[in-house]
Amino acid sequence: MFPIQLSLVGNQRLILSTRGRSGFIKTLPWLRHAREFASNSKDFSISKTRNIGIIAHIDAGKTTTSERMLYYAGVTKKIGDIDHGDTVMDYLAAERERGITINSAAITFGWEGHRINLIDTPGHVDFTMEVERAVRVLDGAVTVLDGVAGVEAQTETVWKQADKHSIPRIAFVNKLDRTGAAFGRTVKEMWKKLRARPLVLQLPIYAEGGHGIRGVADLVTMETVLWDPTKIDGSAFVREPLVESTDPKLWEEAVRGRTALVEALAEMDDAIVEVFFEEADGEHLAVPAIALKAALRRVTLENKAVPVLCGAAFKNVGVQPVLDAVIDYLPSPLDRPPALATMRDAKTALIPLSEVGKLCALAFKVTHDPRRGPLVYVKVYSGKLPVRATLYNTTTNHKERANKLLQMYAREAEEIPVIQAGNIGVIVGLKDTRTGDTLVLANDTQAIKSNLQLNTIEIPSPAFFAAIEPDAVSEEQAIEEALRNLTREDPSVRVWTDEESGQMLISGMGELHLDIIKDRLINDFKCKATMGKMRISYRETCQAPGVASTVYDKEVLGKKSRAGCSVTLEPTEDPSNQITIQLQEDLADSLPHLTQEDIDQAIQTGYQSGLSRGAVLGFPLAQVHVKIDKLETFGAETTLGAISASVSNSIQEALRHADPCLLEPMMEVHAEVNEHHIGSVVSDLSGTRRGHVIGLYATDDKTAVQDTEVYSPPDSLHQDVDAYKAKQVIKAHVPLSSMLGYSNSLRSLTGGNGQFSMRVIGYGAMSKDRERSVVQEMRG
Numbered sequence: 001m002f003p004i005q006l007s008l009v010g011n012q013r014l015i016l017s018t019r020g021r022s023g024f025i026k027t028l029p030w031l032r033h034a035r036e037f038a039s040n041s042k043d044f045s046i047s048k049t050r051n052i053g054i055i056a057h058i059d060a061g062k063t064t065t066s067e068r069m070l071y072y073a074g075v076t077k078k079i080g081d082i083d084h085g086d087t088v089m090d091y092l093a094a095e096r097e098r099g100i101t102i103n104s105a106a107i108t109f110g111w112e113g114h115r116i117n118l119i120d121t122p123g124h125v126d127f128t129m130e131v132e133r134a135v136r137v138l139d140g141a142v143t144v145l146d147g148v149a150g151v152e153a154q155t156e157t158v159w160k161q162a163d164k165h166s167i168p169r170i171a172f173v174n175k176l177d178r179t180g181a182a183f184g185r186t187v188k189e190m191w192k193k194l195r196a197r198p199l200v201l202q203l204p205i206y207a208e209g210g211h212g213i214r215g216v217a218d219l220v221t222m223e224t225v226l227w228d229p230t231k232i233d234g235s236a237f238v239r240e241p242l243v244e245s246t247d248p249k250l251w252e253e254a255v256r257g258r259t260a261l262v263e264a265l266a267e268m269d270d271a272i273v274e275v276f277f278e279e280a281d282g283e284h285l286a287v288p289a290i291a292l293k294a295a296l297r298r299v300t301l302e303n304k305a306v307p308v309l310c311g312a313a314f315k316n317v318g319v320q321p322v323l324d325a326v327i328d329y330l331p332s333p334l335d336r337p338p339a340l341a342t343m344r345d346a347k348t349a350l351i352p353l354s355e356v357g358k359l360c361a362l363a364f365k366v367t368h369d370p371r372r373g374p375l376v377y378v379k380v381y382s383g384k385l386p387v388r389a390t391l392y393n394t395t396t397n398h399k400e401r402a403n404k405l406l407q408m409y410a411r412e413a414e415e416i417p418v419i420q421a422g423n424i425g426v427i428v429g430l431k432d433t434r435t436g437d438t439l440v441l442a443n444d445t446q447a448i449k450s451n452l453q454l455n456t457i458e459i460p461s462p463a464f465f466a467a468i469e470p471d472a473v474s475e476e477q478a479i480e481e482a483l484r485n486l487t488r489e490d491p492s493v494r495v496w497t498d499e500e501s502g503q504m505l506i507s508g509m510g511e512l513h514l515d516i517i518k519d520r521l522i523n524d525f526k527c528k529a530t531m532g533k534m535r536i537s538y539r540e541t542c543q544a545p546g547v548a549s550t551v552y553d554k555e556v557l558g559k560k561s562r563a564g565c566s567v568t569l570e571p572t573e574d575p576s577n578q579i580t581i582q583l584q585e586d587l588a589d590s591l592p593h594l595t596q597e598d599i600d601q602a603i604q605t606g607y608q609s610g611l612s613r614g615a616v617l618g619f620p621l622a623q624v625h626v627k628i629d630k631l632e633t634f635g636a637e638t639t640l641g642a643i644s645a646s647v648s649n650s651i652q653e654a655l656r657h658a659d660p661c662l663l664e665p666m667m668e669v670h671a672e673v674n675e676h677h678i679g680s681v682v683s684d685l686s687g688t689r690r691g692h693v694i695g696l697y698a699t700d701d702k703t704a705v706q707d708t709e710v711y712s713p714p715d716s717l718h719q720d721v722d723a724y725k726a727k728q729v730i731k732a733h734v735p736l737s738s739m740l741g742y743s744n745s746l747r748s749l750t751g752g753n754g755q756f757s758m759r760v761i762g763y764g765a766m767s768k769d770r771e772r773s774v775v776q777e778m779r780g
């Protein structure tokens with residue numbers, strides 16, 4: 001694309017552009033439409049691909065930023081607005097109504113000769129699983145931070161998720177137009193709360209009197225970037241060299257910032273030290289921007305530091321440089337270590353996948369499209385996935401055909417002939433593939449034989465469940481079908497039927513999660529159903545040892561099926577269940593028709609089934625140690641089904657003699673409050689809410705941070721902000737049942753100044769009185 005010069009104002013260059021690095025005029029954004037990009041997209045090499053996600057706390061401005069990215073890239077002709085409910089990324093009715101992201105939408109667009117696959121992820125804690133799935137396939141991430149609220153609770157959670165997968169990140173400090181916004185303070189919090197090494201690349205430039213953000217000072221190129229106030233869509237901005245005489249205060253701070261940037265990079269990167277002494281003669285300002293960018297890319301890819309940019313997405317200031325930074329500093333799939341997979345031969349060891357090998361793809365998301373049917377989002381880790389290929393799902397052992405391949409532009413889609421290694425795309429035509437499954441080619445006998453599987457996603461325990469009642473018997477089938485689709489989309493949703501009441505039950509991660517499922521059943525799948533009261537998903541355990549021996553003896557299809565089993569059950573401190581198998585040595589000799597591997601598998605199946613239902617209210621068991629003491633065999637009559645059934649029955653029988661009781665989900669709560677609210681919040685948590693306060697620490701606790709001092713610009717330079725006051729964080733363990741409706745109560749205890757985060761940390765015992773009242777309530 002050739003640059004078109006539109007006008008020159010003095011020595012300024014007016015840029016109607018998505019891009020500002022060279023200062024030349026590029027193109028009007030809406031001229032570059034998605035389809036134009038799509039027709040060229042096949043030409044992008046994998047080194048010019050960026051699979052990135054936007055991660056942050058709820059309401060930090062992820063969707064607002066993504067919508068601007070799409071607009072400046074020419075994918076949309078109009079900027080979608082969360083507050084008007086017309087965003088491209090949040091397209092579900094449930095998302096638009098609530099103004100929040102639920103689904104990680106994936107969208108592809110072009111930027112400066114690169115293909116960006118962008119995934120906008122939800123910020124609400126109930127959808128942590130959705131973030132986990134997205135983070136799995138990302139190569140890099142943009143963390144959006146609210147410049148007023150700073151680093152918030154869920155930012156810390158998603159940051160840890162990205163840490164777990166060593167995802168290189170850049171940060172965008174957003175909402176700097178708002179009163180009380182403080183860029184410097186937010187940078188400090190990144191250092192202190194996230195333990196990250198922030199590298200400030202920009203300073204905000206405010207309008208006279210500190211009101212309204214106009215642009216940014218670029219410390220890499222030492223330029224000002226000012227958005228044209230007459231172009232409210234933010235498509236026009238001007239870059240010009242930073243000059244001391246124009247704004248001496250800004251110049252002074254920019255010199256400090258540039259010096260700090262060069263110094264910080266020199267600590268982490270030897271090549272920039274060489275440039276500093278040999279090309280720049282030890283002058284911080286003389287280090288060429290190109291050398292700084294190269295060093296920034298190296299330290300970001302190595303996860304040593306996080307480049308930080310700033311702006312106000314809602315005011316259309318600062319978004320284009322974020323896209324530049326995605327290209328400049330975040331990795332292509334080739335810069336990432338190979339994905340890890342397991343193979344049956346290698347037992348549980350993880351082996352790195354080679355990119356040039358045969359096809360291996362991960363289904364990281366499944367959505368239901370009323371017109372096209374299930375859409376399976378995949379990331380291809382090795383080989384290539386051609387259209388109409390017959391695929392083999394090594395997780396479910398099913399064969400399926402990839403009828404169509406799509407590149408997604410949010411709701412719009414473009415058919416493509418192939419998905420190459422490193423790229424993300426959508427397969428149409430797979431009916432049995434679920435989120436988390438591994439796909440290989442159906443003719444790849446080696447991968448199938450060795451059961452090649454990409455490292456799977458950990459699914460946390462659901463905390464809530466509710467009953468679903470069809471409004472009429474005729475609705476049952478439609479509801480079952482819709483629930484099947486929903487569980488394929490979201491593996492953290494579980495559906496089962498209660499054996500006693502025959503009721504259909506559904507469990508999810510939180511109140512909002514279940515609320516959204518109900519909404520989607522009714523609005524998206526048009527089911528006529530009623531969801532019952534949301535209830536807490538308890539666990540059950542035993543308090544004493546229990547022993548039992550049972551024999552399974554039935555006729556199945558006219559054939560005798562017999563096996564016996566003796567088990568001992570014991571309570572354990574371990575949060576998960578354990579099994580110890582102590583079998584007699586001659587077992588394999590007495591069962592020549594079965595392999596040892598199959599017998600082990602049958603015992604495991606019986607063990608899982610025996611622990612799936614407790615003796616008090618039928619909740620799954622936790623913190624139980626099962627010892628399989630003996631297996632009684634009856635020659636050819638002992639089938640695998642009989643072994644599983646006898647193990648399961650013996651566990652259930654032993655449980656009845658082992659003093660069974662209920663356990664309730666325990667939450668780790670971090671409540672961040674001002675000093676003068678500590679007393680009331682602590683007494684509320686430890687009193688009425690039955691919690692244990694574990695500790696108290698300040699949000700700027702220096703002991704928690706590495707020694708290196710980090711450059712953060714003084715906020716007073718740019719805007720009148722209240723002096724930063726560290727808040728106190730109260731850490732407590734509290735039963736989930738006591739945390740229902742806590743946001744309202746914390747709001748009233750702190751005059752709206754408190755915030756909190758919580759996560760399930762395990763299950764805890766409850767008093768006999770409380771257990772009685774739960775049992776009474778559950779049994780109605």
Ligand SMILES: Nc1nc2c(ncn2[C@@H]2O[C@H](COP(=O)(O)OP(=O)(O)OP(=O)(O)O)[C@@H](O)[C@H]2O)c(=O)[nH]1
Nearest residue numbers: 058059060061062063064100101123175312313314
């Ligand atoms: N003043 C101001 N408001 C903003 C800015 N960016 C976003 N907002 C507002 O902040 C609110 C939340 O923005 P979203 O983009 O939905 O935030 P999100 O991070 O995507 O939220 P979830 O998807 O729910 O996690 C909306 O009302 C936006 O209009 C900004 O730069 N300045």
